[in-house]
């Protein structure tokens with residue numbers, strides 16, 4: 001058995017998730033957001049199933065290409081990119097890019113001439129569990145202006161793009177986004193630009209401690225809204241991360257210690273925490289479920305914390321977590337549905353960006 005903590009991923013489950021999504025939204029092209037779980041076997045499996053890939057950096061592009069994924073199936077979807085990275089991606093054969101600023105559009109036009117572009121707008125969707133805030137996306141009116149500009153710069157307009165926020169629990173969010181995308185598409189048609197695709201982003205939720213709406217419920221909203229509002233010629237693209245891999249992973253961890261704090265609260269310390277996999281417990285956004293060897297014994301509330309010396313390395317102190325009162329150091333504990341945004345955050349190259357390099361200065365101090 002590997003040393004704890006470790007994540008076990010079931011590729012069969014990922015395949016099932018892909019096929020279920022494909023059946024639920026038959027008209028949509030599925031583009032896996034690699035950042036959710038940049039695992040070679042999963043990328044290869046999804047490529048075989050016919051997926052496309054949303055890549056966030058040269059690191060993720062290299063990873064996909066090294067696995068034999070066709071560059072034509074990649075979209076460089078991160079709106080934050082350096083000119084040199086766009087040039088590198090173009091040289092590697094990537095011909096599809098997302099952007100949300102004029103600045104980035106001009107860089108794409110210069111370094112990836114003739115490529116296909118999607119403009120990400122900030123939709124009026126309700127907040128998701130792990131919201132992006134206003135970090136990404138321009139105003140819808142600006143998306144219209146920028147897509148016209150893209151055409152004038154010699155780029156191919158793919159169409160508008162929105163992301164309703166990860167772990168989005170309200171199916172209406174997609175309806176709102178699709179209606180907004182439809183308005184942009186109509187205004188583009190008036191300027192003789194035919195939208196090829198509307199990218200409805202990621203955000204599909206999975207059930208953690210709280211149940212999420214079923215895939216079928218969201219698919220009904222998406223399919224109906226697409227049929228009602230989008231031009232018949234515009235294809236749908238969906239960019240899931242969590243929904244393809246989240247429920248395919250289980251983290252195996254260990255209890256390092258149990259303590260009663262001076263205020264009387266019980267703390268359970270694990271060998272996994274905020275910095276080695278549990279990043280999405282930030283703000284207690286995602287409430288994971290735990291399984292222990294002592295399930296069945298009486299339970300009581302516990303604060304759950306990670307192993308580092310950092311005061312913020314606490315997974316849950318407001319969320320009510322019930323764990324067996326008999327739990328002791330050395331006990332094994334499983335954390336369910338941890339296939340998305342766990343290992344990739346804890347690795348030294350989240351999103352494929354290499355780790356910060358360290359330069360030792362100070363020879364002059366000797």
Ligand SMILES: Cc1ncc(COP(=O)(O)O)c(C=O)c1O
Pocket residue numbers: 033036054077078163165166167201202203204239240241242243
């Ligand atoms: C550009 C982009 N597309 C898709 C996704 C996938 O989102 P989700 O895992 O909510 O499906 C993300 C997640 O951060 C993203 O940044």
